[in-house]
Each structure stands twice: as structure tokens, then as C-alpha cells.
Amino acid sequence: MPFDAEPQPRALPDVTATGLTWRAATTGDLDNWAGLIARTAAVEHPVWFEKRGDLVHVLESTKNDPRTSTLLGIDSDGVARAYGRIVKNPAGDKATGMGCVDPDWQRKGIGTAVLAWQEESARARFHADTAAGHTTSPPRLRILTEEQHHHQAALFEAHGYQTVRWFNEMHRPLTVPAPEIVLEPGLELKPLDPTLHEAVRLAHNDAFRDHWGSEPRDREAWRFTMEEPSARHDWSAVAIDRATGEVAGYQLASYDPDSAAARGFKEGYTELLGVRRAFRGRSIAQALLADAMRRFKDAGMDIASLDVDSANPTGALALYLGMGYQPVNRSMTWEKLL
Template sequence: MNQEPRVDFQELQWRQASASDVPAWAVLIARTAAAERPVWHEREADLQQHAESRKNPLATHAVLGLDGDGVIRAYARLSKNPDAEKAHGFGCVDPAWQRRGVGAALLGWLEQRTRQRFAEDTAGTGVPVAPRLRIGTEQQHGHQARLLESAGYTVVRYFNEMHRPLDQPLPANVLGNGLVLAAVAPDLHEQVRLAHNETFRDHWGSEPRDEESWSFTVNHPLARPDLGAVVLDAVSGAVAGYQLASHDPDLAARRGVREGYTELLGVRREYRGRGIAQALLADAMHRFSGAGMDVASLDVDSENPTGALALYTRMGYRAVNTSMAWDKEL
């Protein structure tokens, strides 16, 4: 049995995370975000979902560092699908404890745990897979980039956050014959999940969404099904495309702009070329505007092979922030 990975930083007391830690853990993230001002950070609701995960239980996939008074000052968390070719690492360090080597120590723990998790997932298969760890950063956070570069990570992809002001004329959401727009009703959730997995099976970095991860998406407290829609085949009833949306009022207060955010947008292959994505985005803009939003926003892979970036640009979206994905083969 593999030895439990350890965090090599003795000035903090380290232990596994649990569901009871979620409130104080969220306070650490909020305190760090107040100093570093990321575009987005996890909230208590996100951590609560992690605490409910069966694939990546906190007891073996998250570690917390506490000071002498029992205050959480740092954390690291690992997430991986059983058959995935990569794991995802997350973490932060309290601003008062930065520049002491805590971040490097957390990175070491993440790498150890990644090796273990790959060994667990491939045990008995006879098919070894090189462990790979992926970590995301925002371009504005140079200190994180320097840490990753020094540890042997390289940028493998760039992503753009894009905004489209809603005080400008909005496009019409016109659908072709044989297609109908419908609400994102619960009885369509499974069909949309399967359509999403089919749509994104060839996209860089994408992994199939199982029932657990899909439930976290559609049932998240910030999810706004009233701001989303699906396009159905009028004859078969099949899901041809979908737009799932959310709104974060706390983010609106911090950024001074109310965003209707497109979490997921996709069109199944056999329905492409019929203007469905454009119609869904136009519909989203009208829904966002009607709900009092200032901008429509989304994130896109800068090298998306479907031409999504060009579509968004034509519809008035403009890049406002850049983030990166960093990889290291262990």
C-alpha cells in the first residue's frame, strides 16, 4: 500500500479535510481572494459539493494546513476521473503565509497524491499511464506562474473570458424549420448530459460528465435554468443543442457588473451548420437582459477547433481576461 503523501512544511499542522471544515475552508479562500482578486474563486457551496463527491472524497483528496490557533492557512485538493489521463490540482495559501514555501510544499503533496491516484486507477489493468497533473492560473497572478515554472510545469492552453455588453442592440434568436426552443426542464437533464458528452468528446481537455458531476452542475446554487435553454428536434424530440447558464450576485458586487454567464454551450454534430449556437446565444442575451444583467459572459478555449471564438466575436463578445492551463508529466 502506498504511503500517505505528506506536506513538507512543518510550521503548519496538516490533516485531511472533512465536510465539517467547509465553512472555515471557504473563509480561507475568501480571505485569499480578497488579496489576490481572482476573477472567480470557489465558495462554500462549491466546497460542499466536493464534500459530497464519491470519486474524490475529501478524506483522501484534500489536505488542510492549520496554524497554532487552529486557523486554516492553506489547502490543496486533487480531482480526477477514474479513466482520465490527467488529474486537476487546486489550492491556495493565506496571504499572511505566502513567500515562506507553503505553495511549493502543497505542490509537492499534489504531485505525490497524483502518482498514488494514477496507481490506484490503473491497478490490475496492466496498462501503465504516465501521471499528469494540470493546474489552472489566471494571467494576472505572476507569483503562481513563477512557482509552476520553477517546478517544471508548462502552459499547454490559453482560455479567454469574454463579455458582450447588453446595452447594445441584441440579435434575433431565429431557429430554422424543424427546431424548437425549450426550457431546461429536469426531465431533460439526462438527455442534455449525453448530448454534452457526445458534443465535446473530441475537444481538448474535455472529459465525459458522469451523473455525479452533472448533478453538481445543474443543481449548483448559482445555476439559473431560467436563463438557459435547449433546442430540440421537432420530430424526434432529440436534444440538438443547449445553453446552461448561471449568475453570481457576489461576483457582480465585486466586479461592479452583473453577468449572465454561459456555463456550457454545445451543438451535436449532426445539427451543426444550422445556426443553433448563434440562436442559443441570442436567446441567452435576451434572457440575461430581461433579468437585469449588464453583460453576457462565457469562457472559451483560445484554440477551440469548432470556430467558437470567431462566432463569439461576430456576436459582439470581447476578451476581458486570460487564464492558462499548466501541465506536468510526473
């Protein structure tokens, strides 16, 4: 455990009111915790949900002490029935919340109890980070949901949250051949390999400086990105400036076999796509996407997919439409100033 000091206590949800015993998650809870999320996903059918490997990363975090940033609700048989957590960078202007309630335990006020704990935990994190001189931002909590999950929308609206951003999930059938995009002389595509990970991290932080809600990723956060259980480095690529060796752009891909089984098709997913400001307008993003499509197709995927901020300032939505992607689902970010 990387945290030496004893954590400041947080008020836990009421046992009598919820019928659950509440505590922070530990490594001994991983299977129980992942099982809760999988049961919920089997009923609610989210596009993506956290797996055991993702939860391992949650408990390994050196910035978000799992003793105060995670919450599990356990029934009398020892089965996890609800969970919540928050994430915040010390200098960040927001906390982000995640969580779920077992479908058999919904409509009992448990979601409200988890949300109240998330809000209190976010306030405490902002207070501590402000006292340490990391931030002066007012506390705010953001939570991402899919448009299809009306029960979540009702919960957040009832507690003063507002929708502040919309995102589109986009698909492109791989039965249509990938376009031929020729890079300018002096630029070349290379497969992603470990020697490029740090350079790609720096390129990502540069490329996403003007993206809403984005914060720089430090080495820990980037290691978690590179080690995501669904990451496919063999389907990922980097655009290099031959003259300087600088990373101009990158495409990081992933594949989730559980999603393929649930949704009935196999998708190569572009997890992150970025082009550094100095290299924009040179068809690098198009070349990376076309390369990804060919890699996905060769691997037996049915579609290429990605998500895009509907108000992205770089014109990404128009770029994807021009490459043959079409919107299929929407999600939204809810926010509340605490």
C-alpha cells in the same frame, strides 16, 4: 461517507517547515475552508472562486475520496491557511489540481509544499487506476491559473510546469440588443427543466468529444453541475429537434452575486454551450446565445460573459466575436508529466 476501505496514507507537508498542521478536509471544516478561499480571493481578485456549496460537492464525491484528495493547513489558532486538492476520473488521462494559500502566509514555501503533495497524490491515483485496469496513461497534473496571477506562474515554472493551453474570458454589453436568430423549421428552443437534465448530459458528452481536455461527465458529475450554487436554470435553454425529441444543443447559465459585488457589474455567464455534431452549422449556438442575452437583460444583468478555449476546434472564438463578444482576460492551463 461512500468509501469503505481505509485510504492509503499520503506524505503530508512538514509541520516544522510550514508552521501548519496538515490533514484532509471534513464537513466540519466547510466554513473555515470557504473563509480561507474568500480571504485569498479578496486580495487576488480571481474572476471566480469556490464557495461553500462547491466544497460540499467536493466532500460528497464518490470518485475522489476526500480523505486522500483534499489537504488543509491549519494554524495554531485553528484557522485554515492553505489548501490543496486533486480531481481525477478513474479512466482519465490527467489529474487536475486546485488550491490556495492565505495571502498572509505566502512566500514561506507553503505553496511549494501543497504542490508537492498534489503531485504525490496524483501519482498515487494514477498508480491505483492503472492497477485496477482503468487507465494506462502516464501520470500528469494540470492546474488552471489566471494570467494576472504572476506569483502562481513563477511557482509552476520553477517546478517544471509548462503552459499547454490558453483561454479567453469574453464579455458582451447588454446595452446592445441581442441579434434576432431564426432557427430552421423543425428546431425549437425550450427552457431547461429537470426532465431534460439527463438528455442534456448525453448531448454535452457528444458535443464535447472533440474538445481538448474534456472528459465525459457521468451522472454524479452532472448532478454537481446542475446543483452548482450559482446555476440559473431559468436563464438556460435547450434546442430540441421536434421530429425526434432529441437535444440538439444547450446553453447553461449561472450568476455569481459575489463576483458582481467584487467586479462592479452584473454578468449573466454562459457556463456551458454545446451543439451536437449532427446539428452543427445550423445557427443553433447563435440562437442559444441570443436567447441567453435576452434572458440576462430581462434579469437586470449588465453584460453576457463566457470563456473559450483559444484553440477550440469548432471555431467557437470566431462565433463569439461575430456575436459581439470581446476578450477581456486570459487564463492558462499548466501541465507537468510526473
